[in-house]
Amino acid sequence: MGAICHAYEGMKDAWTWGRHExxxxxxxxxxxxxxxxxxxxxxxxxxGIDDGLKPHVEELDExxxxxxxxxxxxxxxxxxxxxxxxxxx
Numbered sequence: 140m141g142a143i144c145h146a147y148e149g150m151k152d153a154w155t156w157g158r159h160e161x162x163x164x165x166x167x168x169x170x171x172x173x174x175x176x177x178x179x180x181x182x183x184x185x186x187g188i189d190d191g192l193k194p195h196v197e198e199l200d201e202x203x204x205x206x207x208x209x210x211x212x213x214x215x216x217x218x219x220x221x222x223x224x225x226x227x228x
Contacts, residue, residue: 141200142208144193151189 140148158167175185 141197141204143200143204144196147192147196 154167157163158171161167171185178184178188
């Protein structure tokens with residue numbers, strides 16, 4: 140699981156925690172109920188939306204985040220190598 144997938148799952152966990160364990164629970168529950176009813180009008184539910192989003196989040200991880208991290212690591216590695224080489228010279 141990539142960084143974006145972890146962030147997505149973390150946000151869902153934070154929502155669940157807030158929905159059940161905080162003073163905001165009634166407001167979050169109302170928001171969840173309204174959202175659930177609204178998407179239900181279009182023939183889906185929150186789990187269906189979540190299931191539909193997951194492949195796109197994974198694709199974003201695979202095709203955007205992983206290459207970006209790889210490029211940053213390459214740049215940092217080159218800078219470190221070049222810095223070490225200039226210290227030796």
